[in-house]
Amino acid sequence: MAICYVARAKINLCLDILGRYANGYHEIATVMQSLALGDRIFLEAAAGLTLTVEGEPVPEGEANLVVRAARRLAEATGYRGGAVITLVKRIPVAAGLGGGSADAAATLVGLNELWGLGCDTAFLAALGAEIGADIPFCLTGGTALATGRGERIRHLPALPELGVLLLKPPYGISTGEAYRDYDLLAPKWEPVAAAMAAAFDRGAWREALGYCGNAFEAVAFRKHPELARLKQELKEAGALAALMSGSGPTLYGLFPSVEAASRAAQVFSGRDLRVIVTATTAAGLGRREESPLDAG
Ligand SMILES: C[C@@](CO)(OP(=O)(O)O)[C@H](O)COP(=O)(O)OP(=O)(O)OC[C@H]1O[C@@H](n2ccc(N)nc2=O)[C@H](O)[C@@H]1O
Numbered sequence: 001m002a003i004c005y006v007a008r009a010k011i012n013l014c015l016d017i018l019g020r021y022a023n024g025y026h027e028i029a030t031v032m033q034s035l036a037l038g039d040r041i042f043l044e045a046a047a048g049l050t051l052t053v054e055g056e057p058v059p060e061g062e063a064n065l066v067v068r069a070a071r072r073l074a075e076a077t078g079y080r081g082g083a084v085i086t087l088v089k090r091i092p093v094a095a096g097l098g099g100g101s102a103d104a105a106a107t108l109v110g111l112n113e114l115w116g117l118g119c120d121t122a123f124l125a126a127l128g129a130e131i132g133a134d135i136p137f138c139l140t141g142g143t144a145l146a147t148g149r150g151e152r153i154r155h156l157p158a159l160p161e162l163g164v165l166l167l168k169p170p171y172g173i174s175t176g177e178a179y180r181d182y183d184l185l186a187p188k189w190e191p192v193a194a195a196m197a198a199a200f201d202r203g204a205w206r207e208a209l210g211y212c213g214n215a216f217e218a219v220a221f222r223k224h225p226e227l228a229r230l231k232q233e234l235k236e237a238g239a240l241a242a243l244m245s246g247s248g249p250t251l252y253g254l255f256p257s258v259e260a261a262s263r264a265a266q267v268f269s270g271r272d273l274r275v276i277v278t279a280t281t282a283a284g285l286g287r288r289e290e291s292p293l294d295a296g
């Protein structure tokens with residue numbers, strides 16, 4: 001019997017780039033928010049480790065973050081068994097939605113349960129951070145301020161459920177390349193994350209959304225001017241806030257309800273875009289009673 005986890009996508013409600021560490025990584029401050037949209041990961045105990053991917057095309061072998069997370073967990077704990085893993089990939093790839101990090105986090109939590117390892121979240125977060133800076137956030141999800149390389153997490157009072165309209169252009173952006181392009185362009189940036197987090201702390205989420213801003217937008221909008229136009233169209237379609245997520249290129253609009261987001265989605269139909277309607281959620285990594293056949 002396989003166990004199933006939902007690995008949720010994230011958006012960045014704001015993202016400051018504050019500096020650069022000696023190892024080349026960047027110091028950031030970002031408020032991350034989990035979405036209902038998620039991949040499904042099915043795990044079953046086995047002697048060796050195998051991964052099958054359905055849905056969005058991602059590498060199936062050692063390059064997959066699921067396999068990297070599984071190998072690292074086995075190595076760190078000395079566990080000798082394996083697992084048969086099926087990844088049902090729904091989150092667009094290289095989109096700024098953190099799908100690979102979510103899958104890695106779900107793998108760590110799922111295998112910890114399946115293999116009966118008893119590792120705590122802090123241990124899994126430290127392992128995860130070795131693989132990707134966003135993985136510690138994905139272990140718990142919800143609404144959180146992430147600092148350092150993005151691996152230091154402070155949970156914030158949850159954003160209420162809002163409708164989310166995602167617009168994903170027909171190309172991806174590599175995260176590493178986006179940070180390199182940022183260094184070359186070095187746009188002027190006024191940090192917003194601390195103010196946004198303080199507003200969340202006061203329970204003033206509407207005020208918090210007034211601080212939406214992303215340091216990567218200047219870089220991405222210069223390379224892809226149509227992204228700036230799409231952001232403007234999201235605002236004209238009634239979004240409470242519109243922004244690019246992470247290193248891009250996905251743009252999102254936040255709407256008062258899923259119904260309002262669905263209505264706004266009609267404006268963007270028939271174009272060379274992936275249009276996805278989803279919602280913000282306070283739920284973190286979700287354990288589901290589901291078989292691979294249910295996942296669609
Ligand atoms: C930009 C953000 C915002 O949430 O997300 P995405 O847009 O990728 O979803 C994150 O910082 C992405 O974190 P993550 O996707 O885990 O990045 P990693 O795998 O750790 O790093 C990929 C590459 O990005 C660069 N990198 C990443 C994080 C960071 N704080 N500084 C960096 O310079 C490094 O060159 C690294 O080799």
Ligand SMILES: Nc1ncnc2c1ncn2[C@@H]1O[C@H](COP(=O)(O)OP(=O)(O)O)[C@@H](O)[C@H]1O
Pocket residue numbers: 058059063064065066092093094095096097098099100101103104173175246247248
């Ligand atoms: N399980 C996975 N899901 C998505 N991408 C993966 C996965 N494993 C490895 N990758 C690779 O990681 C890169 C970034 O993926 P992703 O996490 O979707 O980006 P982003 O953080 O920008 O949303 C892609 O080039 C992809 O090939």
